[in-house]
Amino acid sequence: GAVVSQHPSRVICKSGTSVKIECRSLDFQATTMFWYRQFPKQSLMLMATSNEGSKATYEQGVEKDKFLINHASLTLSTLTVTSAHPEDSSFYICSAASWNTEAFFGQGTRLTVV
Amino acid sequence: SQKIEQNSEALNIQEGKTATLTCNYTNYSPAYLQWYRQDPGRGPVFLLLIRENEKEKRKERLKVTFDTTLKQSLFHITASQPADSATYLCALDFSGYSSASKIIFGSGTRLSIRP
Numbered sequence: 001g002a003v004v005s006q007h008p009s010r011v012i013c014k015s016g017t018s019v020k021i022e023c024r025s026l027d028f029q030a031t032t033m034f035w036y037r038q039f040p041k042q043s044l045m046l047m048a049t050s051n052e053g054s055k056a057t058y059e060q061g062v063e064k065d066k067f068l069i070n071h072a073s074l075t076l077s078t079l080t081v082t083s084a085h086p087e088d089s090s091f092y093i094c095s096a097a098s099w100n101t102e103a104f105f106g107q108g109t110r111l112t113v114v
Numbered sequence: 115s116q117k118i119e120q121n122s123e124a125l126n127i128q129e130g131k132t133a134t135l136t137c138n139y140t141n142y143s144p145a146y147l148q149w150y151r152q153d154p155g156r157g158p159v160f161l162l163l164i165r166e167n168e169k170e171k172r173k174e175r176l177k178v179t180f181d182t183t184l185k186q187s188l189f190h191i192t193a194s195q196p197a198d199s200a201t202y203l204c205a206l207d208f209s210g211y212s213s214a215s216k217i218i219f220g221s222g223t224r225l226s227i228r229p
Contacts, residue, residue, distance in 0.1 A: 006157070036219075043203060043222050044158070044203070046217070046218060093157045097217075102146075102148055102160050102163045102207075103160070103207075103217055104160065105158045106157050107156065108156060
């Protein structure tokens with residue numbers, strides 16, 4: 001199946017700093033990319049949906065100024081967690097899809113804010 | 115708002131038996147319903163997709179049904195093996211005919227297959 005690469009797989013940062021997570025579709029053009037957050041023993045919570053070249057659509061309760069999403073090309077989307085705090089520590093997962101196909105998921109990024 | 119419920123948080127069955135997981139949703143039916151497997155610390159892996167006009171889909175030991183009247187999908191693993199132990203997530207895709215699709219996940223069922 002299609003491959004979605006997410007980088008980094010783990011990151012530890014200091015409180016107040018920003019962290020960027022990349023999501024790349026390696027062998028297909030993703031018209032839509034999704035960003036999810038998953039807390040321990042919970043399901044994936046959709047944070048935002050982004051279409052290439054347009055602004056991301058954020059889910060209710062997700063601060064768009066804190067979680068900056070850029071989807072500049074059909075193969076790359078980035079999520080930047082700005083001014084990270086310990087409560088932002090979580091497992092972040094991206095997925096990529098073309099219209100009318102299933103979504104393919106990245107490996108996830110474990111973010112720890114200390 | 116749309117709700118997705120997977121009725122069992124955890125399911126424990128004997129190796130060789132058929133595991134059946136349930137996914138129920140409220141409100142309007144999605145264009146697609148998908149099942150994923152997730153292992154601890156990893157991203158979900160796609161298993162099967164079933165469209166709203168399909169009743170059943172099979173892939174090797176896996177079978178998915180989709181009943182839009184009951185607003186329910188059943189996911190079966192036949193001849194279950196310990197290696198099937200994982201969390202299984204159902205996901206609803208409300209893309210319809212728009213490219214701005216939206217995939218929402220259920221809470222997942224943690225399946226354990228004992229030898």
